[in-house]
Amino acid sequence: MTYSRSVLHAARDIRIEVAEMPGDIAPDHVRLRLAVASICGTDMHYFRHFANAGFFLDNPVTLGHEACAYIEDANGHSFEKGDLVAINPVIECGTCEKCLTGDINMCPAKRFPGSATTKPHIDGFFREYFDFPARCCHKVPDSVAPHHLTFAEPLACAMHSVNRAGVSAGQKVLVTGCGPMGLLATIGAAAKGAEVEVTDLKPEAIAAAQAVGAKGGFPVGTETPPDSGYDVVIEASGSPHGYNQALGAVRKQGVISVLSLIQASETPINLHLNALKEVTSVGSILFTSEFGEAVSLIAGGTVDFDAIIAGRYPVSHTQAACDFMANGEAVGKVLITPDG
Numbered sequence: 001m002t003y004s005r006s007v008l009h010a011a012r013d014i015r016i017e018v019a020e021m022p023g024d025i026a027p028d029h030v031r032l033r034l035a036v037a038s039i040c041g042t043d044m045h046y047f048r049h050f051a052n053a054g055f056f057l058d059n060p061v062t063l064g065h066e067a068c069a070y071i072e073d074a075n076g077h078s079f080e081k082g083d084l085v086a087i088n089p090v091i092e093c094g095t096c097e098k099c100l101t102g103d104i105n106m107c108p109a110k111r112f113p114g115s116a117t118t119k120p121h122i123d124g125f126f127r128e129y130f131d132f133p134a135r136c137c138h139k140v141p142d143s144v145a146p147h148h149l150t151f152a153e154p155l156a157c158a159m160h161s162v163n164r165a166g167v168s169a170g171q172k173v174l175v176t177g178c179g180p181m182g183l184l185a186t187i188g189a190a191a192k193g194a195e196v197e198v199t200d201l202k203p204e205a206i207a208a209a210q211a212v213g214a215k216g217g218f219p220v221g222t223e224t225p226p227d228s229g230y231d232v233v234i235e236a237s238g239s240p241h242g243y244n245q246a247l248g249a250v251r252k253q254g255v256i257s258v259l260s261l262i263q264a265s266e267t268p269i270n271l272h273l274n275a276l277k278e279v280t281s282v283g284s285i286l287f288t289s290e291f292g293e294a295v296s297l298i299a300g301g302t303v304d305f306d307a308i309i310a311g312r313y314p315v316s317h318t319q320a321a322c323d324f325m326a327n328g329e330a331v332g333k334v335l336i337t338p339d340g
């Protein structure tokens, strides 16, 4: 039996290959049939540069670490063929000091699909079939929409940032930047009962945030959020300007949670405000216990994730999907679905 997979060979060069299904499945793995995957900002770094944050890919790789799938072969694990599962892409070692305290995102030996930091690289999910560790698969009821369930991983990342800031009911939260992660942080903070406002350059991105729980928003360059008006600011723009906006908008002794990877820049950061306002600034990467929290929120069906879907492309059009994301006009997430 053969199947289609997309493979990144070089920057902006994704090829569709027909591969032979491997005969054996590793004992701790199950075989999965893609339901829906989604493109992450990390995938876009690899697509643009064949590298991310200074880590170059050693060889062609299938991208994608956000997906849900159907069990094709349970391989002796406690699933039935056809079960819909959310996939936690973090394969932690399970035995180091960090894993033992539950901080799997800090595990130095963790492995991650479609990433240059895992050597040898593990192919990601932008393909029709793949094997993955059974313990990473979380079965959900059939009623859960796969095009929502694919957001479990990025929503978990956003919720980790929300939890790192200690967001609680009734707090005023500002999310700077309404890219996919800002939109998911809006969902995560609103789910905690916070009153969320957002900023973005694009009015349609602010509208998307409002569709998923933001009370209001401020178009950058036109309106400014109130100075010192927020208990928590979640920085999701990835820009030093966004961080400066956060330093202005956070109240005295408030918290800034940095969800984005702010790129190196010449722009000065107003760090004096950090001292004068006694700001607590926390970083966040991946997630710990939030994967289950994200799956529950999605399965609950209370959030209109359709409002943050920018487009859908079959595996055979992964290049077009990435080009669409790369042109910067998409608002929300771009999905990859099986062909046919």
Ligand SMILES: [Zn+2]
Pocket: 040, 041, 042, 065, 066, 153, 154
């Ligand atoms: Zn991601």
Ligand SMILES: [Zn+2]
Pocket: 092, 093, 094, 095, 096, 097, 098, 099, 107, 108, 109, 110
């Ligand atoms: Zn570990």
